[in-house]
Amino acid sequence: MNTSDIWKDFHEALLTFIKKRVNNKYDAEDILQEVFRKIHSSVHLLTDEKKLRSWIYHIARNSITDHYRAAAKRKEAETSFDAGLDFPEPSDENSNFNQVVSSWLKCFIQGLEEKYREAIMLTEFENLTQRELADRLGISVSGAKSRVQRGREKVKELLLECCRIERDRLGNVIDAQPKTNDCSCTSCENSFFGNLRPF
Known part of the structure; x- marks a missing residue:
């Protein structure tokens, strides 16, 4: 047998x-x-x-x-991620913080394992659907969904591990601070970082 x-x-x-x-x-x-x-x-x-x-x-x-x-x-997990962490759009006086956090997210994505980085970049920045991602990578749709979800989870973990983020009821970032001087986000090149102080 x-x-x-x-x-x-x-x-x-x-x-x-x-x-x-x-x-x-x-x-x-x-x-x-x-x-x-x-x-x-x-x-x-x-x-x-x-x-x-x-x-x-x-x-x-x-x-x-x-x-x-x-x-x-x-x-x-996806509902939790989508509700609490996304790529905020600039809005009036909050635009600087929105752009800062978006830059942090992009920076963290670059540090992901290749399969997760590729999945996030293709869906978030090239606007591929998860089915299109599956076709592009030659994997199943459930496999593509899993990669995107795991990539999002990893980015969220990295961000919340080193940064304090406050948002208003519309989702705009109203405060964003690295928690320590050696926080991962401070290594990301962004002109706004000089104005941020760890709390």
């Missing part, structure tokens, strides 16, 4: 099974790959071949559950 034989016998039926429970065909294909990754790593532990079918479908059901749990967590 090996993974190749199991793939031949079950992959089409499994994909149909998954597609009935997951709306996005790309997500279904990703889940199928995850199911077979788990099968490959554990098939040697299955001693009774009569239980193979039920074992495989048990893995598939668990993988679908894991998919929805992960999607819910990503959505929650």
Whole structure:
């Protein structure tokens, strides 16, 4: 009993099974790959071949559950990110702070691991949709979404780790201060930084 034989016998039926429970065909294909990754790593532990079918479908059901749990967590994190951190547009007297924070974000993005940096740059600055990003990079849509989300999380972590940001009810930055003299944001080249003092 090996993974190749199991793939031949079950992959089409499994994909149909998954597609009935997951709306996005790309997500279904990703889940199928995850199911077979788990099968490959554990098939040697299955001693009774009569239980193979039920074992495989048990893995598939668990993988679908894991998919929805992960999607819910990503959505929650994305909502949190979008609500509290974006690229602010200049607005009247707040324009300097908005531009400062935007520059910090861009600087932090440059320091990301390449796959996350590329995903953020293409979606935030070249306005690619996540589906277009997936096509450009040759990855699944869920993989593209994951890269963008993880990249955003990393940028947010870096910013909030070293900077204190205050916003008004419209989202304009009304105060932006590095927390220490050696804060990462102070290494970003921006003419506004000279006017900012750590608190």
